[in-house]
Amino acid sequence: MVKRHYEIDFAAGALVFPGGKACEDDYSPAWEARFDGEAEGEVRAAQIAAIRELYEEAGILLARPETGRGVGRPLVGKAVADALAPFRSAVDRGEQSFVGLCIDNGLVLAGDELVHFGHWITPAFMPKRFDTHFYLASVPEGQEAEQDGRETTEAVWLCPKQALEQERAGQCTIIFPTRMNLGRLGLVETVDAAVARFSGETVTTVLPQVDASDPEAPVLVIPDVEGYGQTREPVERIANVAKRK
Numbered sequence: 001m002v003k004r005h006y007e008i009d010f011a012a013g014a015l016v017f018p019g020g021k022a023c024e025d026d027y028s029p030a031w032e033a034r035f036d037g038e039a040e041g042e043v044r045a046a047q048i049a050a051i052r053e054l055y056e057e058a059g060i061l062l063a064r065p066e067t068g069r070g071v072g073r074p075l076v077g078k079a080v081a082d083a084l085a086p087f088r089s090a091v092d093r094g095e096q097s098f099v100g101l102c103i104d105n106g107l108v109l110a111g112d113e114l115v116h117f118g119h120w121i122t123p124a125f126m127p128k129r130f131d132t133h134f135y136l137a138s139v140p141e142g143q144e145a146e147q148d149g150r151e152t153t154e155a156v157w158l159c160p161k162q163a164l165e166q167e168r169a170g171q172c173t174i175i176f177p178t179r180m181n182l183g184r185l186g187l188v189e190t191v192d193a194a195v196a197r198f199s200g201e202t203v204t205t206v207l208p209q210v211d212a213s214d215p216e217a218p219v220l221v222i223p224d225v226e227g228y229g230q231t232r233e234p235v236e237r238i239a240n241v242a243k244r245k
Helices: 029-033 041-058 078-093 098-104 160-168 176-185 191-198
Strands: 002-004 063-065 107-110 115-121 131-136 152-155 209-211 219-221 232-234
Touching: 029 098, 041 078, 041 098, 041 107, 041 131, 078 098, 098 107, 115 176, 115 191, 131 191, 160 176
Parallel strands: none
Antiparallel strands: 002 152, 063 107, 115 131, 209 219, 219 232
């Protein structure tokens, strides 16, 4: 997980999964020849965005050499990730095309390594809204996570239960969707178990609805999904996620 910079307008200072929003480059036709996996259209763009944001924010690169491409084939290791680390900031700022970087370095994104884990849509009343997909993937052998120093100020490896314990103890801030997904991840004990279990499960779309039957204490209502541990959350606990301009 990474810690959001305190001056960012969404989830400032919170402990989150690496991520962000899709950009025009993620839809480039050039990805047709630079992507392993069956995803197409919007789904492929979402997966490319996830892989790109993971690279930008944490320095982890889910890619293969084009000479060794193919579903299930080995991913690049520490040497390639380290060599491309200096380009993270330029890709983040839009000064360097991510697909161009992959072309220049003979890489293919490993979309087949992503396991679709969650889909959350921000409630309509929030000042900033997202349609967010969560993915799982095993970190390529030898690669190391490192914060970018701009959007993220810290990178840490935590098991789900550790992260939730820190949040309950007041040692960190974890926003509602992240907390729910950590709870679901906590249903298993290892990365292999997580990939095996969740690759075979149907993802439930979560669009929280407001129950204002008690005007003094409105709550969000979400579907009953195994691992979330709850279906209701007080609105007051999530109202300050985004800073109002």
